[in-house]
Amino acid sequence: MKEFVVYTVMRIVLFMASFGIVVGIMALAFDGRYNLFWAIILAFLISGVASYFILNRQREAFARRVEARAAKASAAFEERKAREDRD
Known part of the structure; x- marks a missing residue:
């Protein structure tokens, strides 16, 4: 969640500037x-154009965080599905 807040605040600051x-x-x-x-x-x-170049690092950190959460949720789902199949 921290990455989302940082990226959003920086986008707002960039727009205001x-x-x-x-x-x-x-x-x-x-x-x-x-x-x-x-x-x-x-x-x-x-x-918008400036944020594409300036905020690339923050956007990448946010994307990595989302990807990690999605992989964790997918693994948990697969584990529950496999456990259900065993029962």
Whole structure:
């Protein structure tokens, strides 16, 4: 669960930073005005691409954790199934 929280918090921080940068650039370019809709869309796109590269290690750790839990659940299921077959 820790990996999920770390990755999610880092994604949110990355989005907020991207949003701040986009709003700042738009405000500078358009005399202090900016379109909130386009600022959010651009921030999502920028943070999505950036997170693919920047948060790769956290995403891999989360994927390993999920895979380990799935393997453990699958092994437990197979063990219960084999025990049921013996009975």
